[in-house]
Amino acid sequence: MGPDNKKRKSSKTPARQSKRQKTQAAKAKPKQPLSVNALAWARVDVPEMFNDAEGFFGLEEVHGVEIIKEGDTVKFMAAGGPKESAAESDEFLGFDDSPVASEGEKGANRNASATPAPASTAAKASSKEQKKSKDPKSSKDKKPSKDQKQTKDQKKKKAQPANAKGQDDPELETDLFSKAGDLADASDDEDIDMSEWVSLNLSPEMLSSLARMKFSKPTAIQSSSIPEIMEGHDVVGKASTGSGKTLAFGIPIVESWLSRMAAKGPSDKNHHPTALILSPTRELAHQIKDHFKQLCLGLTNSPYICSVTGGLSMQKQERQLEKADVIIGTPGRLWEVLSTSTSTLKSLRNIRFLVIDEADRLLKDGLFKEAEEILKALDRPPTTNERGGYGGEGASEEEVDDDDDEEGEEEEETDDSPPRRQTLVFSATFNKNLQQKLAGKARVNKDNLMGDSDAMEYLLAKLNFGEEVPKFIDANPVSQMAEGLKEGLLQCGEMEKDLYLYAVLLLQPAQRTLVFTNSINSVRRLTPLLQNLNLPAFPLHSDMAQKARMRSIERFKEAGSASAPSSSAIMIATDVAARGLDIPGIGLVIHYHVPRTADDYVHRSGRTARASSLGISVMLCGPKEAVPTQRLIAKVHASAGRSSRIGRFASKVAGESGDHCVQTIDIDRKLVSRLRERVALSKKITDASLAKEKGHKEDAWMKAAADELGVEYDEDELEDAGQWSGRGSGRRAKEKESRALTKAELAPLRAALREMLATRINTGVSEKYLTGINVEALLHGVKGEFLGSVDGLGLE
Numbered sequence: 176m177g178p179d180n181k182k183r184k185s186s187k188t189p190a191r192q193s194k195r196q197k198t199q200a201a202k203a204k205p206k207q208p209l210s211v212n213a214l215a216w217a218r219v220d221v222p223e224m225f226n227d228a229e230g231f232f233g234l235e236e237v238h239g240v241e242i243i244k245e246g247d248t249v250k251f252m253a254a255g256g257p258k259e260s261a262a263e264s265d266e267f268l269g270f271d272d273s274p275v276a277s278e279g280e281k282g283a284n285r286n287a288s289a290t291p292a293p294a295s296t297a298a299k300a301s302s303k304e305q306k307k308s309k310d311p312k313s314s315k316d317k318k319p320s321k322d323q324k325q326t327k328d329q330k331k332k333k334a335q336p337a338n339a340k341g342q343d344d345p346e347l348e349t350d351l352f353s354k355a356g357d358l359a360d361a362s363d364d365e366d367i368d369m370s371e372w373v374s375l376n377l378s379p380e381m382l383s384s385l386a387r388m389k390f391s392k393p394t395a396i397q398s399s400s401i402p403e404i405m406e407g408h409d410v411v412g413k414a415s416t417g418s419g420k421t422l423a424f425g426i427p428i429v430e431s432w433l434s435r436m437a438a439k440g441p442s443d444k445n446h447h448p449t450a451l452i453l454s455p456t457r458e459l460a461h462q463i464k465d466h467f468k469q470l471c472l473g474l475t476n477s478p479y480i481c482s483v484t485g486g487l488s489m490q491k492q493e494r495q496l497e498k499a500d501v502i503i504g505t506p507g508r509l510w511e512v513l514s515t516s517t518s519t520l521k522s523l524r525n526i527r528f529l530v531i532d533e534a535d536r537l538l539k540d541g542l543f544k545e546a547e548e549i550l551k552a553l554d555r556p557p558t559t560n561e562r563g564g565y566g567g568e569g570a571s572e573e574e575v576d577d578d579d580d581e582e583g584e585e586e587e588e589t590d591d592s593p594p595r596r597q598t599l600v601f602s603a604t605f606n607k608n609l610q611q612k613l614a615g616k617a618r619v620n621k622d623n624l625m626g627d628s629d630a631m632e633y634l635l636a637k638l639n640f641g642e643e644v645p646k647f648i649d650a651n652p653v654s655q656m657a658e659g660l661k662e663g664l665l666q667c668g669e670m671e672k673d674l675y676l677y678a679v680l681l682l683q684p685a686q687r688t689l690v691f692t693n694s695i696n697s698v699r700r701l702t703p704l705l706q707n708l709n710l711p712a713f714p715l716h717s718d719m720a721q722k723a724r725m726r727s728i729e730r731f732k733e734a735g736s737a738s739a740p741s742s743s744a745i746m747i748a749t750d751v752a753a754r755g756l757d758i759p760g761i762g763l764v765i766h767y768h769v770p771r772t773a774d775d776y777v778h779r780s781g782r783t784a785r786a787s788s789l790g791i792s793v794m795l796c797g798p799k800e801a802v803p804t805q806r807l808i809a810k811v812h813a814s815a816g817r818s819s820r821i822g823r824f825a826s827k828v829a830g831e832s833g834d835h836c837v838q839t840i841d842i843d844r845k846l847v848s849r850l851r852e853r854v855a856l857s858k859k860i861t862d863a864s865l866a867k868e869k870g871h872k873e874d875a876w877m878k879a880a881a882d883e884l885g886v887e888y889d890e891d892e893l894e895d896a897g898q899w900s901g902r903g904s905g906r907r908a909k910e911k912e913s914r915a916l917t918k919a920e921l922a923p924l925r926a927a928l929r930e931m932l933a934t935r936i937n938t939g940v941s942e943k944y945l946t947g948i949n950v951e952a953l954l955h956g957v958k959g960e961f962l963g964s965v966d967g968l969g970l971e
């Protein structure tokens with residue numbers, strides 16, 4: 176070893192050294208040819224400063240590989256079995272600044288600290304567990320023996336997913352939406368009465384999984400959809416937000432996989448995915464994946480579930496796709512993969528279930544072009560090239576389904592004749608928007624399609640259902656709003672929305688509040704504005720890097736958790752958070768801007784009052800928004816055959832339970848005006864910071880442009896020359912003014928705000944009658960107060 180080498184060695188970090196040791200260890204073993212995906216890829220840590228520029232989050236490297244070129248082919252020679260070292264080094268360390276373990280790792284760590292048992296003992300324990308859980312009946316029938324009274328930690332071990340295919344890729348497994356920790360605590364699942372599930376004919380394994388999740392009975396959409404799907408029908412399912420639609424299709428998909436595994440055995444060589452689920456947003460895709468995983472936690476043999484979304488490593492996702500049984504993807508990334516990989520496309524043509532979640536959004540004309548491409552590609556007969564075999568090896572005889580035990584449709588399956596595919600379409604809304612879209616569209620089979628439902632016609636035109644007429648299931652025909660939702664409308668001046676937002680947040684504190692805006696810029700502005708007012712606000716919009724999006728959700732979810740039991744959190748989001756997100760504990764949704772469509776309102780509001788919990792939705796409405804707001808409310812509340820409902824808190828008490836109505840909120844304006852000064856100050860500070868930030872970016876851009884043109888850049892000169900006059904020049908003048916605030920000038924403003932925030936405000940009214948009305952009477956059986964509480968405000 177020369178001096179240079181010595182020097183390099185001494186400068187290596189422990190991480191580099193261990194990588195080197197692994198490479199040396201690998202070198203000692205004989206090398207063998209491996210496919211590119213079987214190599215021991217390891218994640219490269221991209222520095223935070225790069226803000227995980229799309230695609231680099233998940234960059235991977237591999238060591239100790241010899242590349243041999245033989246004619247036109249390239250061989251990768253490496254020592255050891257596939258991914259030995261990757262499994263060790265590729266740990267997901269959370270998104271926090273201080274590294275935290277993922278849920279799965281946390282569970283493992285907890286176990287490790289509680290019972291430092293040797294690996295062999297742990298393995299024995301887990302095999303014992305598996306034997307027990309193989310026959311769920313026996314566990315029910317027998318009285319709990321001493322052995323069965325496991326410690327919580329042992330139960331948690333049992334809750335780790337059985338993972339024959341090496342399911343976990345720590346980086347892609349964020350567990351962001353997982354409730355695994357809670358579920359692992361499911362101690363009394365044997366005691367839960369599951370009789371209401373019996374009529375659905377689910378497998379004992381599935382029943383014990385549901386018991387573990389403490390779901391004692393199916394929701395309405397589940398009891399109506401599951402039998403239809405399990406009988407092989409195509410289904411269009413409509414049910415209000417938070418009513419369990421994911422498991423309405425999730426349970427039959429997993430059941431189908433389980434029954435085929437039972438018939439074929441897991442060593443089936445001819446592997447094709449069972450289901451493809453399309454989701455409009457990345458977060459929803461990850462959430463559906465986590466939901467499926469929770470469902471499969473208690474199974475002895477579980478399907479491999481993966482999500483394919485933008486913002487994460489495409490290479491890794493491609494590798495996961497090869498072994499996936501259930502794929503959940505966003506159209507953009509999925510199409511990116513399918514349009515470049517014929518083997519994946521070929522494999523996906525064999526799915527048994529195609530699910531379009533949030534179908535009205537995904538199929539909205541022009542919105543998700545890739546979704547349409549994917550649907551077309553799945554339906555198109557394979558070209559000669561595509562027929563060339565899975566993994567590019569040519570269709571071998573092995574790939575022909577040779578199983579004799581299966582019945583019916585299974586018998587005639589060959590690699591070239593894919594199994595019959597069921598199409599499942601779900602959403603909480605299949606109405607106004609969709610119908611409007613139909614204007615001028617070619618109508619398909621006008622006669623007798625689902626009672627002349629335009630929505631159904633639209634779906635039939637868009638999707639290639641296997642059945643002529645799919646089953647249409649509407650679990651909530653009367654109202655599309657969640658049962659436990661209370662809706663309010665707060666009128667305010669156009670320029671006073673920040674003030675009223677702040678007032679509502681203080682007067683109606685919730686553990687988690689979701690504030691929706693119609694623009695990314697508003698999210699960028701409101702987040703620091705509230706933070707300056709000492710409120711824990713986190714942003715979420717589609718222009719954020721994926722890592723930052725996930726970090727925001729993680730922090731939002733932390734509020735009220737075991738690590739921060741008495742904290743609360745506010746998420747400021749665009750409609751990227753409107754669909755499907757299932758974050759427990761969101762007690763309040765605020766529409767800072769009136770949503771653009773009635774459907775958006777339904778979905779935004781549906782982030783609260785989920786799964787039979789209670790929640791509040793408040794819409795801030797400026798004078799200009801009055802007309803669209805009235806239309807919106809008429810649409811939402813008249814769709815169930817009722818007239819438009821806008822009541823007044825002061826004069827109207829909500830009707831019988833289930834009778835929804837949007838109530839105007841009479842807020843104490845005097846109290847609000849006492850908050851005005853602090854909001855104005857916070858706005859000034861926020862505007863100054865944002866203008867500076869924007870200024871830096873613009874400066875950098877202008878300087879680069881000027882450099883390219885070979886001219887000198889002087890911002891003032893440009894402005895004087897009138898280049899910045901015209902539309903938007905007033906705003907820019909204001910921005911310039913804000914930018915002009917120096918750090919030294921900002922400091923006293925911040926100090927003044929701090930002082931203001933420390934001063935209590937006198938409401939001058941009794942707590943109960945803060946808004947001048949009897950809140951209790953208005954609540955009419957709904958728990959929690961509607962702008963009637965002063966908790967958290969520090970008022971006197």
Ligand SMILES: Nc1ncnc2c1ncn2[C@@H]1O[C@H](COP(=O)(O)OP(=O)(O)OP(=O)(O)O)[C@@H](O)[C@H]1O
Nearest residue numbers: 390392393394416417418419420421603755757786
């Ligand atoms: N049978 C059940 N019993 C109790 N809770 C359930 C049941 N099935 C699902 N849930 C829970 O209900 C919540 C909402 O479910 P899910 O996210 O599937 O709703 P959704 O109908 O898809 O809502 P959205 O329309 O907003 O997407 C989840 O937290 C889920 O765990």
